[in-house]
Amino acid sequence: MESPVILKILHNGKTKEYFVNKQDKLHTDLGILHLEELKTKSYGDKIISHLGHEFTIQKPRAPDFFKYAKRTGAPMVPKDIGVIIANTGLCSTDIVLDAGTGSGILAIYLGSIAKKVVTYEIRDEFMENARQNVELSGLLNIELRKGDIAVEIQGLDERFDVITLDTAAAKEVIRHIPGIIYPGGFAVIYSPFFEHAKEIRCELHKINPGEVITLENIEREISFGERGTRPSTARVGHTGFITIARF
Numbered sequence: 001m002e003s004p005v006i007l008k009i010l011h012n013g014k015t016k017e018y019f020v021n022k023q024d025k026l027h028t029d030l031g032i033l034h035l036e037e038l039k040t041k042s043y044g045d046k047i048i049s050h051l052g053h054e055f056t057i058q059k060p061r062a063p064d065f066f067k068y069a070k071r072t073g074a075p076m077v078p079k080d081i082g083v084i085i086a087n088t089g090l091c092s093t094d095i096v097l098d099a100g101t102g103s104g105i106l107a108i109y110l111g112s113i114a115k116k117v118v119t120y121e122i123r124d125e126f127m128e129n130a131r132q133n134v135e136l137s138g139l140l141n142i143e144l145r146k147g148d149i150a151v152e153i154q155g156l157d158e159r160f161d162v163i164t165l166d167t168a169a170a171k172e173v174i175r176h177i178p179g180i181i182y183p184g185g186f187a188v189i190y191s192p193f194f195e196h197a198k199e200i201r202c203e204l205h206k207i208n209p210g211e212v213i214t215l216e217n218i219e220r221e222i223s224f225g226e227r228g229t230r231p232s233t234a235r236v237g238h239t240g241f242i243t244i245a246r247f
C-alpha cells in the first residue's frame, strides 16, 4: 500500500492517531514503527512498534486532510462544507468551479464526491502547497489552475453545476456566473463578515438568480463526562456565512 495512511491505536482508553506519508520510521511514545512494512500491508492490517504495540492502518479520508494537510491559511471547516454539499445536492455527475484553492481542503471534499473540480488560486506558493495536498489525497479529478478568478472567469468556455467562492474576490466574480453555470446550478459564496455577506447579496440581487439564502451553521459538540452530559463548554467560534444562490 502507498502512503499516506492513518495509524491508529487505542491505549489506556484514549485513541492516538498519526498521519504518515513517505517516512521511513515513526517515533511514538509507544515505540518506533518501521514504515517500509506498509508496502506489504492492507487497510485494516496491524503494524507493530518495537515495544509491541499494535497500530491499525486506515485509509485517509477528507476529514483527515482537514486535520493533517499542510495549511497556507484558514481552510473551510467541515461543518460549513457539509452545508454546501447538502444544499447544492452535490453528486457524482457534477462539474465544480472553486476559488480560491487555499490549502485545497474544500476542493478535496468536493472532489471526493463530484465528477470534476476546477480550482483557481492566485498565489504561486499556495498553489504549490495545494498541489501537494491534492496529490496526497490521491484524487485525480481535481484540476488546479493558477490565476485571478475575477479575470479568468471572463475567458472560461466551460460550464459548471456548482460554483464555490471562498475568496474576497467573489464580489467581482458574481456578475459573470450566469454565463458559465448550468440552469438549475448553484453558486455558493463564503463570507467571514456580515459586511462581505451583505455585499455579496447586493451583487447577487443585480443578476437576480431565482433563490438566494444566507446561512450560518452553528455546531455544538456534546461532552460526555462523569458528572453529566451537556454541550461542550469549549468556545464555539464564528467561521463564516454561506450564501447559496440557485440559477
Ligand SMILES: C[S@@+](CC[C@H](N)C(=O)[O-])C[C@H]1O[C@@H](n2cnc3c(N)ncnc32)[C@H](O)[C@@H]1O
Pocket: 072, 073, 074, 075, 076, 099, 100, 101, 102, 103, 104, 105, 106, 107, 120, 121, 122, 123, 126, 147, 148, 149, 150, 166, 167, 168, 169
Ligand atoms: C480562505 S482561502 C480558501 C480556503 C479553501 N477554501 C480551503 O478550504 O482550503 C482563500 C484563498 O483565495 C486566494 N485568492 C484570493 N484572491 C484570489 C483571486 N482573485 N483568485 C484566485 N484566488 C484568490 C487566496 O490566495 C487564498 O489562498
